[in-house]
Amino acid sequence: MRWGALLPVVLLAGTAVPVHAAQPGGGRDRAELDVLFIGAHPDDEAFTLATLGQFKVRSGVVTVTRGEGGGNAVGPEEGPALGRIREAEERRAVGKAGITDVYNLDKADFYYTVSSPLTQQAWGHEDTLGKVVRVIRQTKPKVVITMDPAPTPGNHGNHQYAARLAIEAYEKAADSAAFRDQGLRPWAVSRLFTGGFDGESTKGPGCVRDFAPAEPTDRVWGAWGGEPAYDGKTWAQIERAAQREYASQGWAGFGDVPTDPAKIGCDYFTQVASRVPYRLDAHGARGMLEGAVVPGELPLGTKLSAKPARHEVTAGSAVKINVTSSVRGRTTLTPPPGWTVNGDTVKVPANAQPGKARIGVRVANGGKSGFTEALVEVVPVLSAAQQPLPQVAQYQQWAREIGHPELAGLVPPVLTLPSGGSRDIDVTIRNNGDVARDGAVSLTMPAGFEAGPEQRFPSVAPGASTVARFTVRNTDAALPTGMRGGDYRYTINVPGGTARPALELVPATTISQAGGSPVVDGIAGTGEYPGPEIDISSRWEGDECTSAADCSATARLSWRDDTLYGLVTVTDDVLGTKLATADCKRHWRTDSVELTIDPRGRSENTSTTYKLAVLPATAEGPPCALRDADNKQGGAPGVKVASKLTGTGYVVEFAVPLAEVPGAIDPASAAVNVLVYDSDTQDKSGQTRIGWSTWGGVQGDPYRWGRAKLDGYTPPAGRPIDPPAPVLPLEALLSVDSPESLAQSVRLGLAPGAAPAAKPIRIVHGFLLSAEKGTAYIYANGQRHVRQVAPGLTKLPQGQLLLGFITPKGATAAAESR
Numbered sequence: 001m002r003w004g005a006l007l008p009v010v011l012l013a014g015t016a017v018p019v020h021a022a023q024p025g026g027g028r029d030r031a032e033l034d035v036l037f038i039g040a041h042p043d044d045e046a047f048t049l050a051t052l053g054q055f056k057v058r059s060g061v062v063t064v065t066r067g068e069g070g071g072n073a074v075g076p077e078e079g080p081a082l083g084r085i086r087e088a089e090e091r092r093a094v095g096k097a098g099i100t101d102v103y104n105l106d107k108a109d110f111y112y113t114v115s116s117p118l119t120q121q122a123w124g125h126e127d128t129l130g131k132v133v134r135v136i137r138q139t140k141p142k143v144v145i146t147m148d149p150a151p152t153p154g155n156h157g158n159h160q161y162a163a164r165l166a167i168e169a170y171e172k173a174a175d176s177a178a179f180r181d182q183g184l185r186p187w188a189v190s191r192l193f194t195g196g197f198d199g200e201s202t203k204g205p206g207c208v209r210d211f212a213p214a215e216p217t218d219r220v221w222g223a224w225g226g227e228p229a230y231d232g233k234t235w236a237q238i239e240r241a242a243q244r245e246y247a248s249q250g251w252a253g254f255g256d257v258p259t260d261p262a263k264i265g266c267d268y269f270t271q272v273a274s275r276v277p278y279r280l281d282a283h284g285a286r287g288m289l290e291g292a293v294v295p296g297e298l299p300l301g302t303k304l305s306a307k308p309a310r311h312e313v314t315a316g317s318a319v320k321i322n323v324t325s326s327v328r329g330r331t332t333l334t335p336p337p338g339w340t341v342n343g344d345t346v347k348v349p350a351n352a353q354p355g356k357a358r359i360g361v362r363v364a365n366g367g368k369s370g371f372t373e374a375l376v377e378v379v380p381v382l383s384a385a386q387q388p389l390p391q392v393a394q395y396q397q398w399a400r401e402i403g404h405p406e407l408a409g410l411v412p413p414v415l416t417l418p419s420g421g422s423r424d425i426d427v428t429i430r431n432n433g434d435v436a437r438d439g440a441v442s443l444t445m446p447a448g449f450e451a452g453p454e455q456r457f458p459s460v461a462p463g464a465s466t467v468a469r470f471t472v473r474n475t476d477a478a479l480p481t482g483m484r485g486g487d488y489r490y491t492i493n494v495p496g497g498t499a500r501p502a503l504e505l506v507p508a509t510t511i512s513q514a515g516g517s518p519v520v521d522g523i524a525g526t527g528e529y530p531g532p533e534i535d536i537s538s539r540w541e542g543d544e545c546t547s548a549a550d551c552s553a554t555a556r557l558s559w560r561d562d563t564l565y566g567l568v569t570v571t572d573d574v575l576g577t578k579l580a581t582a583d584c585k586r587h588w589r590t591d592s593v594e595l596t597i598d599p600r601g602r603s604e605n606t607s608t609t610y611k612l613a614v615l616p617a618t619a620e621g622p623p624c625a626l627r628d629a630d631n632k633q634g635g636a637p638g639v640k641v642a643s644k645l646t647g648t649g650y651v652v653e654f655a656v657p658l659a660e661v662p663g664a665i666d667p668a669s670a671a672v673n674v675l676v677y678d679s680d681t682q683d684k685s686g687q688t689r690i691g692w693s694t695w696g697g698v699q700g701d702p703y704r705w706g707r708a709k710l711d712g713y714t715p716p717a718g719r720p721i722d723p724p725a726p727v728l729p730l731e732a733l734l735s736v737d738s739p740e741s742l743a744q745s746v747r748l749g750l751a752p753g754a755a756p757a758a759k760p761i762r763i764v765h766g767f768l769l770s771a772e773k774g775t776a777y778i779y780a781n782g783q784r785h786v787r788q789v790a791p792g793l794t795k796l797p798q799g800q801l802l803l804g805f806i807t808p809k810g811a812t813a814a815a816e817s818r
Contacts, residue, residue: 029140031748033101034293035059036141038132038166040158041067041109042090043246044147048195050235051223051267052145053097054285057293060101061094062135062754063087064128064162065109066733071586073250073684078585083109083733085248091740093245096238101139104741105131106753108732109158111629114700115605116151117394119161122728129172130182131754132165136173137184138750142292144170145193145269149399150410151391153704154541154696157605160395163194168402170273182756190276190292193221193269207266208283217356217375219278222266223285225257236264250589250685272404275324277304277363277370291370298370302326306361306374311405313376314432315352320345321359321374329365352378354497356406375406380497381433382460384441386413387426389703390604413501414487418508418707420477427492429457430465437495441468444491448476449503451490474505481505482694482704484538506693507706509534511672513713514558518565522644522651529556529567531711536568536674540694543687549573549648551678551688553593559713564656568593568674570616572649576679576686578617584624587613588677589684593652594628598671598702599663600721606630607726609702610661616643616650623652629700631662632727662723664715671705673698736804736812737777737784743802745814752804758811763801767793768815774807 034057037045045052045061052059066083077085091102107123136144146166147159172178174188197220201211208222225236233241236257244252258264269288271278276291277298290296298304303326313319321344323331333341336357340347346359359374388396392411399408417423431437442454452470460466472490480486486505491498515527537545537552545551553570576590587594597610611630616623623643625636638657643650658665675691675698691698693706735741735753742752751757762769768776770789778785781799789805796803801817 031101031139031750033058033060033139033141034289035143035145036062036136036139038062038144038146038162038169040064040147040156040162041070042086043067043093043243043249043251044159044162046093046243046246047239048145048267049094049097049242050225050239051269051285052094052099053229053238054223054227054235055289055293057289059097059099060103060139060141061090061099062103062105062132063090064105064107064123064165065158066104067109068732069109069111069729070249071589071684072248073252073589074248076580076583079729079731080733080737082248084738086246087733087738087740089245089248093242096242096245101744101748103135103754104735104738106732106734106755108728108730110728110730111633112700113157113605113607113629114151114155114697115157115391116160116164117391118605118607119157122730123161129165129168130179132169133173133179134182134184135754136169136189137182137187140187142190143193143289144189144191145195147195149194149395149407151389151395152411153701156697157700164398167192167272167404167407171402188275190274191271191278191288192273193271193288195267195269197268197270201266201268203265204262211266211268215356217358219271219280219373220268221271221288222268222283223288224264224266226261226264227285234264250683253683253685272407274372275303275305277302277372279371296370297368298327302370304361304363304370304372306359306372308359308374308376311375311377312379312432313348314379314381315348316350318345318347319376321361323361323363325363325370327363327365327370329363329369332362332364334360334362348378354378354380377406377409379432380494381431382437382439382494382496383430383432384492384494384497384499385428385430386415386492386499386501387428388413389415413499414504415501416506416704417472417474417503419479419481419505420474421508421707422471422473425470425472427468427470428465429460429468429494431460431462434462436461439495442493443470443472444493445472446488446490448474448479449488449490450475472503479505481507482538483540483696484694504695504704506704507534508708509557509706510709510711511557511559511564512711514560514565517560517563518558518653518655520565520640520642520653520655522642522653524556524567528565529558531556531558534674534692536676536692537690538692538694539688539690540675540698541689541696542678545678545688545690550680551676551690553676553690555674555692557672557708559710562658562716564597564658566595566654566656566674568652568676570649570651570676572678574680575617575645575650577682577684578619579615579684580619581622581624584615584618584626585628587615587626587628588686588689590677590679590686591616591650592677594673594675594677594699595654595656596673596675596699596702596705597656597661597665598705599661599665599723601666601669601671601707603671603702606700606702607728608662608723610656611699612636612639612654612656614641614643614652614654616652617645625654631723633729636660658715659719664719664721665710665713667710667713667715670708670710671702672708673705675699734777734804734806736806736814738804739779739802742779742804742814742816746802746816752812752814755806755810755812758805758807758813761803761805761813761815763796763803763815763817764793766796766798768796768803768805769793770805772807772811774805777804779803
């Protein structure tokens, strides 16, 4: 008999695993959740587990990647092999908070970046957003918690983008017109939170109410970690035990949390949106669930939300408040003092000051009521704004396009300026009023800075804008740079209003030509480094250096022919782990030196830069060098390195062929940084990071690197200016190749990896029965096998089987032998 003739009969005889299976006997679906956390990597949820645990409801986690690009303190594994380790760590960790469902989306953790646009390029927007929407529609969470979507300094670009996906999915999952091809019903999440808040807080049980947001209109909930959990422990202790599961990230040695209740703090969460009524005085973890998972004053299922017709309003204007409610009853609007209400419209007083304002909305019925709020922002009739950084401009556009303009202003406006240097700044003047206006714009600079003269701007129509360009200069090169105090606010003046952006002062140097080609031997020979020595001892992350002997450093740079040379002298009284030469990667795990080069000084992210890391010693003895998180991560062709251990630290010398830098160096405006990673332990974890131009996350933020003039250097004729396309390490472990993900898929009846479901597959008498071709990943008695599958029957290994299947188009399925 032909297998093709048998196939329909066997398929009919089997029981297909549905895309979203119902629990036997009715009730909740097997996959249904109350709360869903959405993050980028394993461990992103690690500091919310005290809250997720004390919710005492069914919670789950979406992890976009398995952290394949992170460090590894437990072995040499990287890429998919490290992804297996980190997935297992995450499942053990969240299990301590009662969580069993972890949805990996199979995207690559390529390397550390502070760029959400680069993350979007690597992950793909529609595919990844579709996966998040699919998980929400399949699991039906009432509350979603995510990360910070804004490009604030040091915020990981993967974290930003995961949060943006969560916020977009909050909207799209409820939209019947979005992702209709999924064949799933829309699902409206009730409440959406981001983790953390900006402001002051206290310790002890009162932290759930005793906190002060920097922005008074932020709606923040705190969950106290001192609440009792199980086994006589607090939830803070359970959370710490969970964090220690992330041994690959060096967390196994995390210290104990306090046992004194007065010293235990809160996890904080800021509400982004709500479709249900909430109470501002409903504190603690339960307050976050109220109206969504547990009832408030009104029954569960009550819908109530409010949005202004426009977010930005001017003094003296009026704005309509659109209320959506499933409750029939009297609606009352409560604006700030001095504002007036006429029906569904609120009038802003003529003397209203710029800033955000909340309009309370209460709907009453039968002696009970529900509360929500609308948020508006009062802006001057004429507003002025410093040009944003490229990724900030992209973020602001995103926030407005998805219908959350209130998020657009979360990043303080900053631009960098070289110490002793100058730059042009574009100032946008916008007319927010209802008649045309003209006037003058000027800059008031702090001591040590100067700007061009006041400028007149022509008549600007209502809703339109114009741009004025100013040249600003740092006139006092002795002012501190970086984290030593390099933020300098100035004032933009327009008629009736001001703005207060900042300049971030970055260090600058001149790299001189060496008298002859330096010998790379770890010694500064005569004439090899004629330029100034630079201090690279400023801390930018980690613990403070206890003394100069603990961690401090200097660097000297020069060039000769078409090569950049560097000599870095590090004082370090305790050396970290000497990694094996074969494990020469992820240099931040131990003592190392990093050189970064942005050839034109204008890169948005490090994928168009060159980054060299040097480990001064390996287990075998000699130093090693690698490229990390740049245009072509991996080996370092043409680089020469030497090092010497000095007894008080070490010296590293390197030579970098500038032909390897992605694009021709602009000798007048290249961006450069020299960073030192200090480890005083043998557990492959770093403690302190110091350097030249220092800001949080600066290794991934070329905009904040120092500026270097290569005196007398000219790149060879014909060298391309534009960088080549980056080579990103995008290999990721697939859920169809993960036994833990497969077991979850079988248990819940969902396709692995939040992918579209393949046609049903079956394991029948030692054969895989499939209606489609694809690849099968088979786990039999602990052994992994891979088979290419054609429609029909495919012979399988003997034993207890767990199997993942993926079609050429990415549809997936899972099965197990019974």
